Structure formats: structure tokens, C-alpha cells
Amino acid sequence: MKKAVYSLIILLGIAGCSTIPKTQGHGTKKPKRIILLIGDGMGLTQISSLYVESDNTTNFNRFTHVGLMNPKSASHKITDSAAGATAFACGKKTYNGAIGMGPDTTSIPNLVEILSARKYETGVVATSAITHATPASFYSHTIHRKLEYDIAGQLLKSDIDFFAGGGSKYFAHRESDMKLYNWTIDSSKSVQPIPVKSRQGAERLGYLLGENGLPTAQTDRGNFLHNASEAAITFLDKSKYFLMIEGSQIDWGGHANDYSYVNSEMKDFDKVLGYVLDYAEKDGETLIIVTADHETGGLALNPKAETDLQGKTNRNYDSIEPSFTTGGHTAALIPVFAYGPGAAHFTGMYENTDIFKKILELAR
Ligand SMILES: [Zn+2]
Numbered sequence: 174m175k176k177a178v179y180s181l182i183i184l185l186g187i188a189g190c191s192t193i194p195k196t197q198g199h200g201t202k203k204p205k206r207i208i209l210l211i212g213d214g215m216g217l218t219q220i221s222s223l224y225v226e227s228d229n230t231t232n233f234n235r236f237t238h239v240g241l242m243n244p245k246s247a248s249h250k251i252t253d254s255a256a257g258a259t260a261f262a263c264g265k266k267t268y269n270g271a272i273g274m275g276p277d278t279t280s281i282p283n284l285v286e287i288l289s290a291r292k293y294e295t296g297v298v299a300t301s302a303i304t305h306a307t308p309a310s311f312y313s314h315t316i317h318r319k320l321e322y323d324i325a326g327q328l329l330k331s332d333i334d335f336f337a338g339g340g341s342k343y344f345a346h347r348e349s350d351m352k353l354y355n356w357t358i359d360s361s362k363s364v365q366p367i368p369v370k371s372r373q374g375a376e377r378l379g380y381l382l383g384e385n386g387l388p389t390a391q392t393d394r395g396n397f398l399h400n401a402s403e404a405a406i407t408f409l410d411k412s413k414y415f416l417m418i419e420g421s422q423i424d425w426g427g428h429a430n431d432y433s434y435v436n437s438e439m440k441d442f443d444k445v446l447g448y449v450l451d452y453a454e455k456d457g458e459t460l461i462i463v464t465a466d467h468e469t470g471g472l473a474l475n476p477k478a479e480t481d482l483q484g485k486t487n488r489n490y491d492s493i494e495p496s497f498t499t500g501g502h503t504a505a506l507i508p509v510f511a512y513g514p515g516a517a518h519f520t521g522m523y524e525n526t527d528i529f530k531k532i533l534e535l536a537r
Contacts, residue, residue: 202514203537204460208406208416208449209261209528212442213254213307214424216468216505222432223439225474225493232446236463236510240519242528244467244507247276251504254424255318257466257525258310264529272306272324273314280314284415284529288536289332294372294414296405297333300398300441301386301421302340303379304328307466311417329354335408335416337367337401339383364388364397367404371411378408389422389434390441402445406452413537418445427469430497435472453513460513460535464528468505471498 212219223231246256248268256269263273263281275281285295297308304321313327325343328336329350341360344351351358358379359367364387367380380401388394402418409416420442426434446463453459477492509528511519515535 203535204514205413205458205537206409206416206456207414207460207462207532207536208418208453209532210418210420210442210446210449210461210463211258211261211307212420212423212439212463212465213301214427214467214469214502215420215439215442215465215507216472216503217508218472218474219423219427219435219439219465219468220508221474222436222472222495223443226436227440227443232443232450233463233510235446235450236461236512236516238511238516238520240509240511241506241522242464242509242525243523244465244525245504251502252467252525253318253502254306254466255310258307260525261464261466261528262310264526264533266524266526270317270319272309272316272318272320273312274316278316283311283314284532285312285332287533288415291536292413293536294334294409294412295332296335296409296414296416297338297419298336298398298401298405298416299338299419299421300390300394300438301338301419302343302383303336303338303381304340304343305338305386305421307419307421308336308338308417326350329356333377334414335378335405337380337382337397337405338421339381339385339387341381342384344381364394366396367400369400369404369407372408380404386421386425389425390437391434394441396444398441398445399448402448406449415532415536418449420445423465424469427472427497428500430470430500432472432495432497435470450512458514460515461511462519462528462532463510465507466525467502467507469502470500471503471505472496473498 244252246252247266253269262283299308304324306318309324312331313324321343356377360381364382423438476488476490477494518531
């Protein structure tokens with residue numbers, strides 16, 4: 174009996190210090206690469222809509238750890254995208270409209286700046302203009318999100334190594350800065366497949382494939398988000414890196430109260446999740462975090478109301494009738510999904526600013 178207990182202790186000891194990954198390194202290991210995916214306006218019902226419309230086959234199923242986050246801003250009970258993204262990028266709650274600045278309009282160091290100093294490469298990808306509030310909060314500091322010409326100038330001077338999105342009109346007549354800061358920028362103004370190539374030398378690569386926001390997934394955007402994410406990851410792959418990928422238009426579908434718009438953007442975003450999860454599974458050193466800045470539209474997935482022959486209205490629980498309750502944002506708590514080394518840190522209930530703190534704690 175004693176011998177059996179002793180053997181068990183030895184076995185446990187071996188398991189404890191063996192090379193067998195603890196649930197594939199999801200516990201204590203630190204990631205070498207961090208990919209933060211933001212579905213702008215993506216609340217729990219937007220994610221639920223994907224389950225309803227895709228027969229439960231979404232890539233959200235593959236995440237090992239889930240938490241809940243409070244998206245409130247410093248100035249309002251309901252945040253906008255600028256304050257929401259500044260909370261993630263800078264770790265401070267601020268006023269709606271602020272980009273990388275606190276409530277007193279002083280600039281706050283962002284993840285891109287802090288991690289670049291730790292020798293991380295960095296990138297941003299969005300389906301909006303790359304100067305739009307969410308991506309802008311990761312590389313610029315300005316008193317208001319609408320100052321997109323100023324934000325574009327700051328992008329060229331920032332620590333970002335790769336970007337892809339729309340917004341070419343904000344970069345007109347900036348060729349000398351592009352040259353000065355070693356940028357190779359393709360401003361084709363139309364969505365096209367981005368060449369997937371590994372980093373060569375110290376060049377910095379940018380794609381501006383639209384005057385402002387990109388087309389919708391339902392119209393002419395094609396496979397842009399997946400393609401741009403693959404191009405970014407291939408470009409940054411050799412080193413430690415931090416990459417932010419935004420599904421920007423889930424929010425725009427919510428503002429338009431257009432369910433098929435929201436759902437097609439969710440499917441497009443989910444495709445990218447499949448790609449990054451496959452990559453992280455193979456790599457073993459990549460942490461994937463998926464969240465949203467806030468929910469948009471107050472989307473509800475209600476049972477369809479049907480009137481029978483007697484004129485009585487019944488709820489059909491086997492048929493969904495989506496409806497929006499506002500054209501704006503809501504205060505709903507937001508889910509956070511994580512996979513890879515450090516994923517366990519993202520369970521529980523916390524504030525949007527804790528995303529920043531957790532990433533910094535985990536970054537090498
Ligand atoms: Zn937003």
C-alpha cells in the first residue's frame with residue numbers, strides 16, 4: 174500500500190516537471206506572439222446569431238477559456254469605439270471620442286509602444302479605414318477620433334511594422350514621410366489579394382485598399398480580412414509580435430439594424446478565427462484573445478410571433494425573429510475568448526482596461 178502511494182507520488186512528480194504541456198500550455202507559459210481580435214459591436218447575441226445561422230459549427234467553439242468584461246467608459250455608461258479601444262490599448266478608461274489619451278487629454282503609452290520597446294514587431298488590420306477609432310487607439314494619441322488626417326500622420330511615425338485596411342484619402346501627399354520612415358505602401362484603393370510574403374530586411378509594409386472604409390463582406394470585400402491577417406502573420410512571423418485584427422463592420426451592421434449585414438460580417442470574422450486558431454495550434458507559442466469594445470444595436474434573437482387560424486398569436490420557439498432595440502451602442506457586458514499560452518488569465522469578470530494589463534503581464 175505504502176509502495177503504491179510512493180509510486181503515485183513519483184508519477185505525479187514526473188507529470189509535474191515533464192515536457193507534457195499543461196493543457197497545451199494554457200496555464201502558466203508565456204506567449205511569444207499575441208493576436209488580439211476585436212469584433213467591433215460584437216456582443217453575445219451577435220455571436221449567438223452565428224450559432225443560430227451556422228448550425229453550431231463556429232470557431233468560437235474552439236476557445237478553451239472565456240471571461241466577461243465591463244465595457245463602460247470614463248465619461249459615459251455606454252462607451253464608443255474610441256474609449257473602448259483606448260481601454261484595451263492603453264489600460265485607462267477615458268472619455269468617449271478620445272484616442273490614446275486619458276480624461277485629462279494627456280497621452281498614455283499604448284501596447285504597440287510598450288511592446289516595441291520589448292522588441293516585439295507590431296501590426297494592425299481592419300475592415301474600416303486604418304485611421305478609424307479602434308485601430309487608431311493602438312498607435313496614435315489625439316483628443317478626438319474624427320481627426321483622421323492627424324491620425325494618419327501619426328501612423329507613419331509610429332512603431333507599427335505592418336498595417337492593412339482602408340483610408341487612403343488620409344494619406345494623400347505624405348510620400349516624403351513614407352520614405353523617411355521606411356514604408357512600402359500599396360494604396361491601390363480597391364480590395365485585392367495582398368501578397369503573403371515573409372519579412373525581408375527592415376522594411377515596413379502598409380496596404381490602403383480603399384479611400385475610406387472597405388466594402389462590406391456581402392458586396393465586394395472578398396476574402397480581405399482572412400488574406401490581410403495571413404499576410405500580417407507571415408510578415409511578422411519570425412519574431413515576437415503583437416497583432417490587432419478588427420472586424421470593424423459588425424458594428425456598422427448593428428448601427429444600420431441590418432441583421433444580414435451583421436451576420437455576414439460575423440461569418441467573415443469567424444473565418445479569420447479559424448485561420449488564427451489553426452496557426453496558434455501549430456505554433457504553440459501564440460496567445461489568441463477575442464473580444465469586442467461594446468455591443469451595437471441591442472440585438473435580440475426572439476421567437477417568431479405567428480398568428481393561428483383563430484387569430485391567436487403564438488411564439489414559435491423553433492424560429493428566430495431577430496430584432497434590434499437601438500441604432501446605437503449598449504451597456505451589455507462583453508465576452509472575452511482566449512486560446513494558447515496565458516489563456517487562463519482571461520477567465521472571470523473584469524474591466525475592459527484589464528485586457529491591457531493581462532497582455533502586458535503575459536508579454537515577454
Ligand atoms: Zn465600436
